Amino acid sequence: MIRTTSPVTGRSDATGAAMTAPGTTLLAIGTKKGLWLASSPDRGTWTLSEPKFLMEEIPSVGIDTRGGHTRLFAGRMSWHFGPCIAHSDDLGETWTEPQEGSLRFGPDEGVALERVWQIQPDAESRPGVVWAGCQPISVWKSTDHGETFELNRGLWDHPHRSEWGAGFGGAAAHTVLPSPADDTLHVAMSTGGVYRSDDGGASWQPRNKGISAYFMPDPDPEFGQCVHKVARDAVDPDRLFAQNHHGVYTSSDRGDSWQSIADGLPADFGFVMLTHPHRSGTAWVIPLKADGERIPPEGRLQVHRTDDGGASWDASDTGLPRAEYNAVLRDAACVDTAETPGVYFGTRGGTVYASADEGRTFREVARNLPDVLSVRAAVVPTVVPA
């Protein structure tokens, strides 16, 4: 049994037990072999749970805190028994998978779900809506808080679909970005590039002008770019940031055009792109040296931050190891939504770091885990073991 207190008031429960903590930061860590949950009262000291779903990859995690209720999601992938989405309404104590499965292709599609790459709760204004990005390249929408998902036919039936390719990890829609302002929706896929819908997902258009695809005969195709991650500006929803397979870009016009912001970075390759949850123009990347090395440049793991929309970058490695030869994958990094947001990431070497000061300094949360594939963090009601 668990009891919870309000993250806002910290008031006690019905028993009157003294529980005054203002809230707990929960960090969900999906790895190549299981899920861990780390919790912290101050984002400085962390307690790590026992693993869940051992023998399963967890390529995606989600934390939905809308409406004062916390639901955790885990995109699970068993190499033996296939993929699924499970959710937990008790902060990870127990997990539920709908009896009919939350997300399955129908007989008309003639394919099978391979992996859930992204679980993205929509804006506060659309309660109950949760998006999923999957392999094979597909986007799914839930309107019942992530219990069941429906295939987005607009993207699935897109005439470009047969020409989309597969990155090393598989052909997937790995990023789904609903706009809080209107019915705009962006999807990023490897390899296919960025697509935008202006009508809530009914129709989609490629939006890759200015993003290079050096690995293709035509380096400036309409689509086919290998975008690794896209993030939306919190204040200006028309503004986007993208980390590509070589190339770091921004767009101020909803993706109609992209401009390079790679100057000032030690490498233009990487997988991570994060934006500030409250401030415009602030973003973080974690560069890697490519194509020949795929490690942090010179073996120095650094988080680079811009506060001016990519015009300049500042590096931070305080609290990070002097030598690190593991990559950080696209969803193995996140921010929380605290007033002074925390920044989190994990490496393929199984070390997880947290920053409570917007990425200026980091502390180790966990080490020696399996390859970290996904992390998400949120302030949740304080858990008090009964």
Next chain:
Amino acid sequence: MTATNPATNPATNPATNPVTVLIPTLLRPYVDGRSEVSMDLPGRRDVCSLLDSLGEGRPLLEQRIREETGALRRYVNIYVDGEDVRRLDGLGTAVPAGATVMIVQSVAGG
């Protein structure tokens, strides 16, 4: 010569000689923790119909064994009386009355 009625022959009558399905540890939560399930198979008697019957009322078990296309998952193996169905007729492999059908995850993974 006297013809034997399969329905009255104990060796071939599914009512008296059901199929035994061995369930791997990781899938036992879907069958109330049992290690084996005894099943009668009326009508068509192949692996596909056995899985259909096994999955009735147990959709999550069905999803663990077969993809939504109906294909056996790549790293799930099924043996009928010790023979790998992939070396026989796949999901169309016949399941004799009284057979032992073993479902097992393959020895894959690190």
